[in-house]
Amino acid sequence: MNVHDFYFELPEELIAQRPLVERDLAKLMVLHKDTGEIEHKIFKDVIEYLESGDCLVLNDTRVIPARLLGRKADTMGKMEFVLLTNKGDNVWEVLVKPGRRAKIGSRFVFGEGELTAKVLDVTKDGTRIVRFYYDGLFEEVLDKLGRMPLPPYIKKQLDDNEMYQTVYSKHEGSAAAPTAGLHFTNELLKDIEAKGVNLVYITLHVGLGTFRPVKVENVEEHEMHSEFFIxxxxxxxxxxxxxxxxKKIVSVGTTSTRTLEASCDEDGNVIPQSGWTDIFIYPGYKFKVIDALITNFHLPESTLIMLVSALAGRENILNAYRIAVENRYRFFSFGDAMLIV
Structure with a gap:
């Protein structure tokens, strides 16, 4: 299976730069995976496709202000860190730009010196293992100095960081938002629950590896980064x-999907657990848990479009994306939504 099998043309102006003020008024494309039939709705209409006893599974991770702007201690050259994974004992895996300045033993300063860092190691992927030094609570230091790690296709910082959090976010640890969940409001969730639908919360701390481009021709050779789930x-x-x-198991987002599929046995029974998953879902995968998926519109040739193609079929997905472009749907993190049923 070739990575180019998942390419489509996307006009740049369709990449959403800001979320809608009223989250649940985004467009919703409903794709029936067995027939390829497509309906055009608005997001709050998703309740029409949920029945009493169904499960709506949501990822309650919360994005941390993981982007740190600082300087190299000896040269005062500007540096950018993005926190990826907490290794414990104040040690993190970090994406560093420019990486050539971050050799083992290099030291860095953030703010007025409230936070400093030392590079301990370099991984095979080029990320750095860094130890941080500070007084007080790391979370408070991060709240003061950090910025939201928005994807590179979002050109401006947000006025309010809560715009990049789901309304049900709870457990801090993500470097990126589980963006399918951004469409829900508290009112919509209450209406869904009142209909008898079970709201189920799981956690997967989203790493930037989720969005890492597939750099191999053969899809099967791509390696996913591990992410922590509960x-x-x-x-x-x-x-x-x-x-x-x-009853239907409806997953909100690819992160919830990967968590459920990684935590079940061969018969599809979900097993309570926590740990790390690098599950990579692409066409040919047989889903064991989920029946339906709420998701956004993803990048060409990404692991995310491969996952939705595994559920709905590559031809159905590429046709749906072509129709989405024709109908001026908004793409990516702050874009419109798709329901695959």
Whole structure:
């Protein structure tokens, strides 16, 4: 399977730069995976496709202000750090620009010196293993000095960081938002719950590796970065009971999908656990847990468009994306939504 099989033409002006003020008024394309039929709705209409007893599974991770602008201690040259993974004991895996300045032993300063860092190691992917030094709580230092790590196609910083958080975000740890969830409002979630739908919360801390481009021709040779996830007993039991009753498991976003599919056995029973997953889902994969997916419109040749193609079929997805372009749907993190049923 070739990476170019997942290419489509996307006009740059369709890349959304700001979220809608009223989150649930985004466009919603409904794609019926068995027939390829397409409906055009608005996001709050998603409730029409949910029934009592179904499970709506949401990733409650919260984005940390993981982008740090600082200087190299000896030369005072400007540097940018993006925190990727907390290794414990004040050690993080970090993306550094420019990387050539971040050799083992190099030191860096942020703010007025409230935070400093030393490079301990360089990974095979070119990220750095860094130890941070500070007084007080790291979270408070980060809140003061850090910025939201917006994707590179978002050209301006947000006026309010909460615009890049889901309304149900809870557990801090992500370097990027689970963006399919950005469309939900508290009111819509209450309406969905009042209909008898089970709201199930799981956690996967999204790393920038999720958005790493596929640099190999052969899709099967791509390696995913590992991301930390948590599925508690209540979540697992609720999903398993719904499946036994023949109800739908509707996943909100590719991160929730990967978490569910990584935490189940061969029969599709979700097992309570926490750990790391590098599951890579592409066409040919047989889904064991989810029945339907709420997602955004993804980058050409990305692992995300491969995942949705695994669920709905590559031809259906590429046709849907062509129609989305024709109908001026907004793409990527702050863009419109798709429901695959």
């Amino acid at each position: 599925v508690n007993k209540e979540a697992a039991d609720t999903v398993n009971q719904a499946k036994r009753r023949g």
